[in-house]
Amino acid sequence: MNSTGPLDGVRVIDLSTVVMGPYAAQILGDLGADVIKIESPADTVRVGQYRTTPGMTALNLNVNRNKRSVALNLKDDAEREQALKLTDTADVLITNMRPGALSRLGLNYADVAERNPRLVYAHAQGFRGDSPQAGNAAYDETVQASSGLVDVANRALGEPVYLPTIIGDKVSSLTIAYSVLAALVHRDRTGEGQQIEIPMTDTLLAFNLVEHLAGHTYEPAEGPTGFALSMTKGHAAVRTKDGLACVIPYNPKNFRDFFAAAERPDLAEDPRVNGEAIDRADNEWLTEQIAACAPALTTEEWAEVCAKHSIPMAPVLELDRAHEDPYVRDGHLLDTVEHPSEGTIRTVGIPVKFSATPGSIRRLAPLAGQDTAEVLAELV
Secondary structure (H helix, E strand, O other), X not given: OOOOOOOOOOEEEEEOOOOHHXXXXXXXXXXXXXXXXXXXXXXXXXXXOEOOOOOOEHHHHHHOOOEEEEEOOOOOHHHHHHHHHHHHOOOEEEEOOOHHHHHHOOOOHHHHHHHOOOOEEEEEEOOOOOOOOOOOOOOHHHHHHHOOHHHHHHHHHOOOOOOOOOHHHHHHHHHHHHHHHHHHHHHHHHOOOEEEEXXXXXXXXXXXXXXXOHHHHOOOOOOOOXXXXXXXXXXXXXXXXXXXXXXXXXXXXXXXXXXXHOOOHHHHOOHHHOOOOOOHHHHHHHHHHHHHHHHHOOHHHHHHHHHHHOOOEEEOOOHHHHHHOHHHHHOOOEEEXXXXXXXXXXXXXXXXXXXXXXXXXXXXXOOOOOOHHHHHHOOO
C-alpha cells in the first residue's frame, strides 16, 4: 500500500493566494503530491484572527497543509529566477494571479512552457481571458452575482442574498483539481503539457445551471429557469419539538407515512398525497404542512420514523458542536492534532477514501517561508 497517496511523485507549484488556488493545491497535496507554495509577501489568507502566531489564521491552516512554504519576492530578479527554476522541476503550476502581472513577471504560460514543455499550467481567474472582463478583480460575492446564483436566491427567498459560504472559490478549487488530474493523464500519454484556464464565473454558472436551467433547456423555452423544488417558497429545514431537522418526503407514500406519524390522518388521506406521484404544483402547500407537523415529535423521534419508512431525513448539524457528532467523530473529519507552532488544533479530514492509495496529512500548514532553505537547496 502506498502510504503517501496516488499522486506520490507529482510536484505542484502553488503560486496562488487566498482560497481558490491554495485549496486546489492542498487537495493535490492530500493525495500525495509534493506541493511547494511560493508565498506572496502579503497573502490575505494570513491576515485576520490567529491563535498564537501572526499569519497562522484558521483559514490558512485549512488550505495550506501538505505544503512546503518558500518565501520569494517575485519582483526581485534573482528571486524570480529561483521561482522559475522551481517551475522547471514541476509537473503542475497553479496560479490565480492576473494575466498582466504574470506577463510582467515572466511567469505566463508561454514563458514557463518554453522552459518546461511538460508542465500542466492551471490558471484560475474571475473571467475568461478572452473576455472584456478578463482583467477585472473577482471575489466570491461578485461571482455569485455574475453566475446567476444571487438571482436564484432573490427569486426563492425574496432577498438577493449571497450564500453564506465561499462557494465560487471552492467549486473552482474542485474544478482546478480535476482539470489538473485530466491534464496529467494526457501528459503521461503524450508527453505534452498544456495550459488550463479555470474562470470562476464560467465554472459557477455551469455548476448553477445543472438543475436551474430547467425550462430554458429547450428552445423555445418550455418554462422559466429555476429548479422547482429548490425554488419552492418555504423550502427549508423545519422545527421539531426540540430542534431543527431536514425532512424531505419525496413520494406519496413518504407523505402519508409522515402525516400519519404526526397524527394527522386528515392529511394522510388528502387526495394530493394519494395519487401515483406528487404534483409539483402542490409543493408549496406540502412544504407548509411539513413545517406545521414537524413540532409533533422530537428530532430523534423523527429520525426513527423516517428511517422506518425510508423518508429522507437528517438532523441539522450545529457547526459549533460538529466535533461531538458521532458521524463526524467516527469518520475522523475533525480530529485534533498537535501543530508545531499553534499547539492543539482541529484539522478537517480527507473525505475521499482510497482502498489502495489513501491520502494523508503529512505536513500541517507551515509558517510563511519556513521551508525556503530546504527547497532551494534541492535546486543545487
